[in-house]
Amino acid sequence: MADLSVLEGLIQALRRLPGVGVKSASRMAYHLLQHDREGAELLSQALHQAAAAVRHCERCYTFTTQAVCETCLDESRDTTRLCVVETPADQSAVERTAAYKGLYFVLMGRISPLDGIGPKDIGLQKLMERASDGVVTEVILATNFTAEGEATAHVLGEALKRRGVQVTRLARGVPVGSELEYVDLGTIAHALVDRRNA
Amino acid sequence: MADLSVLEGLIQALRRLPGVGVKSASRMAYHLLQHDREGAELLSQALHQAAAAVRHCERCYTFTTQAVCETCLDESRDTTRLCVVETPADQSAVERTAAYKGLYFVLMGRISPLDGIGPKDIGLQKLMERASDGVVTEVILATNFTAEGEATAHVLGEALKRRGVQVTRLARGVPVGSELEYVDLGTIAHALVDRRNA
Numbered sequence: 001m002a003d004l005s006v007l008e009g010l011i012q013a014l015r016r017l018p019g020v021g022v023k024s025a026s027r028m029a030y031h032l033l034q035h036d037r038e039g040a041e042l043l044s045q046a047l048h049q050a051a052a053a054v055r056h057c058e059r060c061y062t063f064t065t066q067a068v069c070e071t072c073l074d075e076s077r078d079t080t081r082l083c084v085v086e087t088p089a090d091q092s093a094v095e096r097t098a099a100y101k102g103l104y105f106v107l108m109g110r111i112s113p114l115d116g117i118g119p120k121d122i123g124l125q126k127l128m129e130r131a132s133d134g135v136v137t138e139v140i141l142a143t144n145f146t147a148e149g150e151a152t153a154h155v156l157g158e159a160l161k162r163r164g165v166q167v168t169r170l171a172r173g174v175p176v177g178s179e180l181e182y183v184d185l186g187t188i189a190h191a192l193v194d195r196r197n198a
Numbered sequence: 199m200a201d202l203s204v205l206e207g208l209i210q211a212l213r214r215l216p217g218v219g220v221k222s223a224s225r226m227a228y229h230l231l232q233h234d235r236e237g238a239e240l241l242s243q244a245l246h247q248a249a250a251a252v253r254h255c256e257r258c259y260t261f262t263t264q265a266v267c268e269t270c271l272d273e274s275r276d277t278t279r280l281c282v283v284e285t286p287a288d289q290s291a292v293e294r295t296a297a298y299k300g301l302y303f304v305l306m307g308r309i310s311p312l313d314g315i316g317p318k319d320i321g322l323q324k325l326m327e328r329a330s331d332g333v334v335t336e337v338i339l340a341t342n343f344t345a346e347g348e349a350t351a352h353v354l355g356e357a358l359k360r361r362g363v364q365v366t367r368l369a370r371g372v373p374v375g376s377e378l379e380y381v382d383l384g385t386i387a388h389a390l391v392d393r394r395n396a
Binding site: 004006007009010012013014016017018019024026027028029030031032033034036037039040041042043044045046047048049050051053054063064065087088089108109 | 208210217230247
């Protein structure tokens with residue numbers, strides 16, 4: 001069907017999305033063309049606008065449409081603390097706790113040797129510069145508690161300590177609201193080691 | 199983060215894709231903006247072009263960029279046979295067998311009472327007109343062998359028979375290359391009922 005190279009092109013383009021194979025891409029293309037042309041146009045415009053307008057904050061490297069993001073510009077923030085997270089979604093999770101008033105550094109990734117992502121690919125150099133600006137006194141490592149997140153925290157922690165910056169890591173322990181019976185053993189073991197005075 | 203309404207808009211637009219929730223949409227948006235801006239622009243253009251150019255074939259209702267699709271225009275085709283499929287992907291599967299030289303009618307869906315999709319929503323009327331053009335002598339129902347596909351075949355078959363059109367259905371049976379031990383019982387039961395002379 002040579003007259004359908006436009007549809008073929010759309011399916012190929014949809015496959016650039018992470019986690020979308022040829023079957024999902026076809027399903028998405030058929031759905032948009034059959035039931036939601038408005039959605040197709042909307043998505044087309046949103047992609048174009050975002051690709052043109054979104055860039056990285058010069059200070060914390062998160063996504064922003066300005067040179068420096070609103071969080072970094074917020075003068076009510078505690079500039080002596082820097083919380084390092086993997087993604088803007090993680091930053092948003094920390095932010096929603098309302099328990100942190102310092103600034104952020106967003107790695108936009110994690111060290112992942114299997115995917116060929118090393119320290120250079122997650123802006124280690126940029127973080128080092130940011131953390132040694134003379135104002136930051138504590139860097140809180142809030143990478144995920146996965147194998148890759150822990151490895152990232154380790155590498156960053158070692159590099160930061162060598163520069164004399166105080167480094168802390170989010171506490172590991174039993175999640176709020178959980179019953180011990182259903183908590184995995186590794187978590188309980190960590191909670192025992194890190195136990196605190198009641 | 200008010201300066202990120204562009205990113206928010208992209209995430210919302212990605213959620214219009216079938217099977218994409220807010221987590222997947224965020225992941226897609228971050229991936230495109232962080233690692234594949236070219237892919238974002240490509241997808242934006244592909245969506246716009248497809249939404250503008252792709253329409254339905256006047257004869258078989260499949261997707262095409264012309265008034266009548268290439269398959270319907272192909273003069274070497276047997277115009278007396280009409281194969282009814284649910285989607286262009288199904289049509290493509292039948293086409294790849296090279297065992298069918300007739301024409302197609304693409305329903306662009308199936309009857310699905312749970313989703314509120316009735317006979318009118320899948321172009322029953324259009325199919326009736328197409329099948330009663332005086333040239334078509336046999337309609338081959340090739341909807342899927344799922345509950346919904348079978349129901350669709352039943353409804354279409356009854357309506358077509360009332361108009362005096364010969365209606366056939368794809369044979370049910372044991373798939374080529376499969377071992378009986380691993381074939382589901384319903385399929386074996388159907389294969390027994392529909393057994394043929396060796």
